[in-house]
Every structure is written in structure tokens, then in C-alpha cells.
Amino acid sequence: MERAFFEQLAMPLFDQLYNHACWLTGDRADAEDLVQETYAKALKGFGSFAEGTNLRAWMFRILRNAFLNSRSGLKQKTSYLEDEETGLDEAVAHEVTPEALLLATESQEAVFRALEKLPVAHREIILLCDVDEMSYREIAQVLDVPAGTVMSRLARARRNLRAALGAREAVR
Amino acid sequence: MTACGQDRNALAAYLDGELAGEQERKLAEHLRSCPECAAEVAAQVRLRRAMKPAAMRFAPSAEFRRKVQGQIAPKRSAGLRWLWPAAVAALAMMVLAVVWTRQSAARNEAFQEVADLHVADMASANPYDVVSSDRHTVKPWFQGKIPFAFNLPEFAGSEFTLLGGKLVYLHQQATAQLVVGTGKHKISVMIVQDDAKFGTALPFAGGVSVRDSFNVETWEKNGLRFYVIGDAEQGAIHRLAQALQGANG
Numbered sequence A: 001m002e003r004a005f006f007e008q009l010a011m012p013l014f015d016q017l018y019n020h021a022c023w024l025t026g027d028r029a030d031a032e033d034l035v036q037e038t039y040a041k042a043l044k045g046f047g048s049f050a051e052g053t054n055l056r057a058w059m060f061r062i063l064r065n066a067f068l069n070s071r072s073g074l075k076q077k078t079s080y081l082e083d084e085e086t087g088l089d090e091a092v093a094h095e096v097t098p099e100a101l102l103l104a105t106e107s108q109e110a111v112f113r114a115l116e117k118l119p120v121a122h123r124e125i126i127l128l129c130d131v132d133e134m135s136y137r138e139i140a141q142v143l144d145v146p147a148g149t150v151m152s153r154l155a156r157a158r159r160n161l162r163a164a165l166g167a168r169e170a171v172r
Numbered sequence B: 001m002t003a004c005g006q007d008r009n010a011l012a013a014y015l016d017g018e019l020a021g022e023q024e025r026k027l028a029e030h031l032r033s034c035p036e037c038a039a040e041v042a043a044q045v046r047l048r049r050a051m052k053p054a055a056m057r058f059a060p061s062a063e064f065r066r067k068v069q070g071q072i073a074p075k076r077s078a079g080l081r082w083l084w085p086a087a088v089a090a091l092a093m094m095v096l097a098v099v100w101t102r103q104s105a106a107r108n109e110a111f112q113e114v115a116d117l118h119v120a121d122m123a124s125a126n127p128y129d130v131v132s133s134d135r136h137t138v139k140p141w142f143q144g145k146i147p148f149a150f151n152l153p154e155f156a157g158s159e160f161t162l163l164g165g166k167l168v169y170l171h172q173q174a175t176a177q178l179v180v181g182t183g184k185h186k187i188s189v190m191i192v193q194d195d196a197k198f199g200t201a202l203p204f205a206g207g208v209s210v211r212d213s214f215n216v217e218t219w220e221k222n223g224l225r226f227y228v229i230g231d232a233e234q235g236a237i238h239r240l241a242q243a244l245q246g247a248n249g
């Protein structure tokens, strides 16, 4: 009974979780491993999952922890630790004018490439916010950080992305 | 900080729908009078829009989905029995995808102008010609400005809030644009006379589609063409479309 209920609630998240896993790992085989592990762990823990809380945030959090413990995640872990320190100088990012930013977003490929090159912690939070359209509260649940950290990390991530897009525009 | 002293993070939080009511109102007010911030917001909106296709960049294979589903599905359904319906469903999905892709290619052109109008409005420093949540204020404002009349449903008590209206031009024809809010999303409703000239200029019969990050619904009724477009979920677009169809039946 519980399995059927879990299947009904969790399978609609399948595409989203897989897409997110691909963006995190940059590799489809690694992403499949992560998603499979996520569903196995979530099914196991489903008994302790309180109905009415956010299943999506819960499953993204399981996926994230699986990623951090995976081979590809461990390689990138340093970028998490560095996140608080390596925030770009605000002035640099904002030399990128709105006009330059508009121009840069005209190429879908350029946006994707800039996103791919971000440190994983920044790519992750931008995806959760702009692509999966999570609220700051949901993101805080996924990342297991206070809401204030979500805001500051998101701001750094967006500055970083903006600088990357602006730099591309400049060399073109 | 921007030159006018506005906190850039507040602009981002505004676009994320994370500002409290009072702050949100103040910022919206400021955007109307500050071209610099309006340009900044427009660029940020575009960046977010350009990010949306990242949601569908990687799709799992049907085989992988079956594998995981098989692992979590109730035991009794294991075995060959569930394979058959899954295969049929996958095939149906492929057929649907092909049909949808073909149709959407033909429609993209037609959507572009409507989508552009919607985006231009969302990014505009002066989004509305008439600002009111009262349909009895907004509807009469269009009288004499457009060569047709339309009705608006009662939004009070619904999930939607009327934000305002604007006179725009679609293929050189006067068009009533209404902006309706729901949650953190804004939806544009565009109403224009659906004459023969317009019909050929916008070769689009009707239905529901996704254009970039937007959901769109359009139909023709009594010589009027309606577009409902926005980044709200498809269900919300559809419910708004139904309310409008009810009011203009």
C-alpha cells in the first residue's frame, strides 16, 4: 500500500530530479545512479516522511546528499567550501550593463555554457530557483541552510553568472 | 546598489516573488519611475527566461524510467504484466511528441509577437495605461480606444487579481491588453478583432501551447480573438481562459 502511495507521489518528480542530476554531474550515467539511489533511499525513508511536508524538497535533498557523497560530488566539494569566500567583487559583475546582459541572453547555448561553468554550488542554487521555481524556503530545505544563506548565496551565484555572460559578450 | 540607491538583491527578490507585501508595493512603485532599475529588471527577466529551457535539457530514457519504477512499484505488479502497458504508453507519448513538435513549429511565428508584447509589458517601466483591480474601471477605459467591446469576469474571491490594462497593437490592430496576477506570476490577456486579415497574418487556429517558458491559450469567439499568456502553470492559464470564455459566451 505504502509503495503504491510512494510511487504515485514520487514518480511525477522523476523528470525534474533526473534533469537536475544531469546538471549537477554533467554525466548521464552518473545522473542515473544518483536518481536510482534517491528513489531507493526515499522509498526506505518514506515511512518517516511526514505527510503534508514538502516531498519535492525532501527528495531533492536526498539527491543532493547522494551527489555530495558520490565520486563526482567529492571532486567538486571544494567549490562548496570556497563558496563563501570566492564571491566575485560586486563591482566586476555590475560592470556588465543590462544592455550587455540582454545581448548575451540571446544565445541559449551561451547561457547554458555559462551555467555549466559555474561552481556547482552556484549552478545548483540557480537551477533550484530559476528552473525548478522553488521558493527560498524550499531551497533552504533542500540545501539544509538558513533562509538568509539562500539569499546571499543566490546573489553571489547570479553575480557570478552575470560576470561570465558579460565576459563572453566582451570577447565576441 | 544601483545609482538611485536601490538594493540590487531586493530587485532579485522582487522577481523571485519573495518580497513582503509592503516592500513589493514600494519597489513596484519605484520601478515605474526609475528607468535604470526598470532596465535592470528587464535584463534580469530575460536572463531568467533564457534559463527556463534548462528544465528540459536532459530527459531520462523510457528504459531508465521503467527500471526505477519497477524497483519502487508494489511487488504484485512486478513481472511482464506491467511492461506491456508501459510500452504502449511510451509509444503513445512518442506519437504525441511528434505531433506536438510539428504543430508548435507552425505556431511559433504566431506566438512570437504575442509573447514579445507580454515580455515588453512585464519589463516596462510603465506597465499599465489604466491601473485598477476593478473591472468596472478597466473595461470602460477601453471604450472609444478599441473598435469592439468585451466582458471581464468577476475576479474578487478568485485566485486571480486584475492589475491593470493597456492599449497595444498586434499586427497594427488596436488590442486590449489586461494584466492579471496570480501568486508571483503575471498573465497577459490580449483581445483583438479576429478579421480575415488578422486570420492570415496569424495562422493559428486555437488551443494550448508552450512558447519558451510561457503557457499560452487562444481561441476565437464572436469575432474576437483572445490570447492568455504567462509564465504561470498551465492549469492557471486554463482556469483564467475558462473564466474569460464564461464572461464572453
Ligand SMILES: [Zn+2]
Residues within 6 Å of the ligand: B002, B004, B005, B006, B030, B034, B035, B036, B037, B038
Ligand atoms: Zn532605481
